[in-house]
Amino acid sequence: MLAPAKINLSLHVTGKRSDGYHLLDSLVVFADVGDQIDVQPADNISLRIAGPEAGGLEAEADNLVLRAARLMQNKGQGAAITLTKNLPVSSGIGGGSSDAATTISALAGLWECSLPRPEDVVGLGADVPVCLAQRPARMTGIGEGVEPVADLPDMAVVLVNPRVSVSTPAVFAALERRENSAMDYVPSGMGYSAFCEWLAAQRNDLEAPACSLVPEINDVLAALEGADFARMSGSGATCFGLFETLEQASAAAQSISAAKPDWWVKAARVLP
Numbered sequence: 001m002l003a004p005a006k007i008n009l010s011l012h013v014t015g016k017r018s019d020g021y022h023l024l025d026s027l028v029v030f031a032d033v034g035d036q037i038d039v040q041p042a043d044n045i046s047l048r049i050a051g052p053e054a055g056g057l058e059a060e061a062d063n064l065v066l067r068a069a070r071l072m073q074n075k076g077q078g079a080a081i082t083l084t085k086n087l088p089v090s091s092g093i094g095g096g097s098s099d100a101a102t103t104i105s106a107l108a109g110l111w112e113c114s115l116p117r118p119e120d121v122v123g124l125g126a127d128v129p130v131c132l133a134q135r136p137a138r139m140t141g142i143g144e145g146v147e148p149v150a151d152l153p154d155m156a157v158v159l160v161n162p163r164v165s166v167s168t169p170a171v172f173a174a175l176e177r178r179e180n181s182a183m184d185y186v187p188s189g190m191g192y193s194a195f196c197e198w199l200a201a202q203r204n205d206l207e208a209p210a211c212s213l214v215p216e217i218n219d220v221l222a223a224l225e226g227a228d229f230a231r232m233s234g235s236g237a238t239c240f241g242l243f244e245t246l247e248q249a250s251a252a253a254q255s256i257s258a259a260k261p262d263w264w265v266k267a268a269r270v271l272p
């Protein structure tokens with residue numbers, strides 16, 4: 001099963017709770033690139049990690065996939081899980097959260113049990129509830145509020161990561177203002193150009209603090225200047241550029257890769 005990359009098209013930080021977690025208002029979509037989760041019947045829970053980005057998880061004793069499996073297990077069931085890691089770790093496109101959410105969906109199928117509620121999984125990661133929905137959504141609260149958004153225009157994306165990992169807590173800590181305005185509304189049924197204009201009027205409040213910690217993010221945004229719209233996703237450092245067609249996105253990805261062969265660059269469709 002695909003554990004798709006998560007993209008925060010907008011990310012407004014609207015407050016801070018007494019436990020230190022921030023209140024968010026974010027329009028989230030998913031791309032048709034990501035990690036892969038495979039589950040097979042077995043006596044015990046086990047995890048094998050493969051794929052080009054597996055090295056980023058070598059030091060991880062308690063992978064989110066295993067934590068998600070333990071959360072689902074209530075009768076001692078087992079599963080042999082394989083995670084094929086294609087997304088860079090700690091890159092703002094929700095790799096760990098998407099892996100956890102896809103593990104939950106796959107195990108619900110294998111073990112024939114029901115899916116947990118958003119508030120039961122948000123403790124695994126703030127992005128896990130929206131990744132469980134795996135469709136365009138407005139994310140609120142600290143991540144437990146997930147409201148599906150219908151009728152976004154068809155679009156494609158280029159994801160670009162400069163191969164610098166970013167610590168999410170460090171970016172939140174570097175935020176200057178914690179009480180910012182929410183999104184005014186979330187569009188439905190808008191054409192592609194109007195949607196890009198609407199997006200330009202929204203924000204990612206984590207972009208400025210992330211750029212101050214990791215100046216390479218400015219270079220990534222500059223490389224995406226040919227896109228119809230570009231912004232950082234999550235707490236970075238991955239940025240996205242929007243294009244109307246996959247052909248346009250693929251051409252842009254090729255030219256960015258040629259100029260910056262060390263960067264991670266992927267063209268993808270945005271999932272409806």
Ligand SMILES: C[C@](O)(CO)[C@H](O)COP(=O)(O)OP(=O)(O)OC[C@H]1O[C@@H](n2ccc(N)nc2=O)[C@H](O)[C@@H]1O
Nearest residue numbers: 008020021022097125126127142143168169172234235
């Ligand atoms: C920034 C986003 O990517 C936006 O989608 C997510 O909110 C982060 O999701 P995540 O990586 O799954 O986050 P978690 O693993 O739950 O939290 C990592 C750290 O980010 C900070 N954090 C996260 C989510 C949130 N609503 N407020 C926060 O302040 C906290 O310092 C937390 O310790």
Ligand SMILES: Nc1ncnc2c1ncn2[C@@H]1O[C@H](COP(=O)(O)OP(=O)(O)OP(=O)(O)O)[C@@H](O)[C@H]1O
Nearest residue numbers: 063064089090091092093094095096097099127234
């Ligand atoms: N399966 C996994 N994939 C990625 N990271 C994992 C996984 N399991 C545990 N982690 C840990 O989770 C942390 C966050 O990694 P992740 O790749 O999810 O960050 P991210 O892309 O910035 O996510 P987000 O956009 O949700 O903030 C890292 O410290 C990583 O070591």
